[in-house]
Amino acid sequence: MLDAHSQNRLDELFDSMNEANKSFLGYPFAKDFNYEGLLRFMKLTGNNLGDPFTPGTYRVSSKEFECEVVEFFAHLFRAPFDDFWGYVTNGGTEGNIYGMYLGREMYPNGIAYFSRDTHYSVSKAVRLLGLSHSLVRSQPSGEICYEHLAEVAARAKNRAAIVVANIGTTMKEGKDNVRRIRETLVDAGIKDIYIHSDAALCGPYAPFLAAKPAFDFGDGADSITLSGHKFLGAPMPCGVVLARRQNVQRVLQRIDYIGAADTTLSGSRSAQTPIILWYAIRSLGVDGIKEAFARCERLAGEVVDELDSIDVSAWRNPEALTVVFPPVEDSIKSKWQLATQDVSHLVVTPGTTKRQLDMLIQAITKSRRLSPRQVTATA
Ligand SMILES: Cc1ncc(COP(=O)(O)O)c(C=O)c1O
Known part of the structure; x- marks a missing residue:
């Protein structure tokens, strides 16, 4: 049995991992599994x-x-x-x-x-x-x-x-x-x-x-x-x-x-x-894997189009779930846990939602309004 302090720390850890799971776009980890x-x-x-x-x-x-x-x-x-x-x-x-x-x-x-x-x-x-x-x-x-x-x-x-x-x-x-x-x-x-x-x-x-x-x-x-x-x-x-x-x-x-x-x-x-x-x-079978991939790929394609529409030159390789774009500012990188080297990227995996992607795009739009610049990530 844990003492109250330890229990509290455990609860806080759960809340913080749970929260971090919700704003997680930069590393490829599926989130919609259910192994209950x-x-x-x-x-x-x-x-x-x-x-x-x-x-x-x-x-x-x-x-x-x-x-x-x-x-x-x-x-x-x-x-x-x-x-x-x-x-x-x-x-x-x-x-x-x-x-x-x-x-x-x-x-x-x-x-x-x-x-x-x-x-x-x-x-x-x-x-x-x-x-x-x-x-x-x-x-x-x-x-x-x-x-x-x-x-x-x-x-x-x-x-x-x-x-x-x-x-x-x-x-x-x-x-x-x-x-x-x-x-x-x-x-x-x-x-x-x-x-x-x-x-x-x-x-x-x-x-x-x-x-x-x-x-x-x-x-x-x-x-x-x-x-x-x-x-x-x-x-x-x-x-x-x-x-x-x-x-x-x-x-x-x-x-x-x-x-x-x-x-x-x-x-x-x-x-x-x-x-x-x-x-x-x-539980997925081959058909389930194909369907999960098709959903992710469609979303990845939409993200590229939407980023392009706000003049962020995003791209992805054919049939890829990884969307590459110019490095984003630190606050966005840290909130959405975006891996960044010479470019930033996000990876659409099972469980990535349109709402998360929209929120990221909104954040990028806002940051560009505050510091407008035309940047290019080359393919
Ligand atoms: C291409 C590639 N290989 C290997 C790894 C390492 O995989 P893991 O994190 O499962 O050890 C990664 C992780 O991101 C990767 O992107």
Whole structure:
């Protein structure tokens, strides 16, 4: 039982997180999920220790559901039916580190290539794994510059390439083309190539885009990561990483203590997040994901038009949920939690409302009236 002071602090924390959830446009986190049907699991301990596909001594787990989540995405991402593997991670970062870990285990002397627009988790993976790396220029859309990739790769023909392709860059949702990356590297004379697709945001909907990006196993990716909390929605961070099973065999160790194979980065792993993701994919299904995407995309298109109508040069990549515009003033950035670098952006995710977007547009309109300026965010 909490004392009155602690209870009060807890109530205040709830109110402030609840309030912050309502004015949240700059980072891609879905907000309209409802997992009340799962509340009873909060009364149980649970731990998906070790490999999801091998049973262990430890049975207080949701591994069966975790495998179904992995299988769902393996199917969507055209993984070879007899050579895929995966697990539910803590989020996109863990998936990126894992993908690059497999790449490094295959090619210990490999060089990591990724574009400047790549998420900072990839630089972290490079440091952790002790990889050499080569930063590649990006196009204004955020997509990797293939000509520059060819140029830098040609300088190290004798070394393997471990590439991170962005299927939705963090700031602009630019999408790299895995097929073109592989062709570029082959043309540059590189024989050994490992490609990891970072589909943190777009993973759940990328397979359904009208202009489907070349990002999955069928397109030549060796591993793929997605975040669960970004588009599908979860009250805590989570994600999925998928890889080719034969590559995972290299890192597998049999651990007597848990009676299972150790293939994952974390030892103890959440049993709750696989249940949440399972619930999300079972209740939404493919049609629900498509509908949620269509709603978000329509809203993102409207925001671009409305910002343009007040002379703010906003833009988005084709079929993207991320709207890019010139940096906004600090008070707006802080109220709406807008990620800002050389540009600001907002991301329309399930649960983003027209009313929130209207309020943001009103705030931008007002700030421009007070300090009129014509600014341009270039695509
Ligand atoms: C492209 C990209 N990759 C990876 C990540 C990291 O994902 P997470 O926050 O789930 O660790 C992000 C997060 O914004 C991202 O935008």
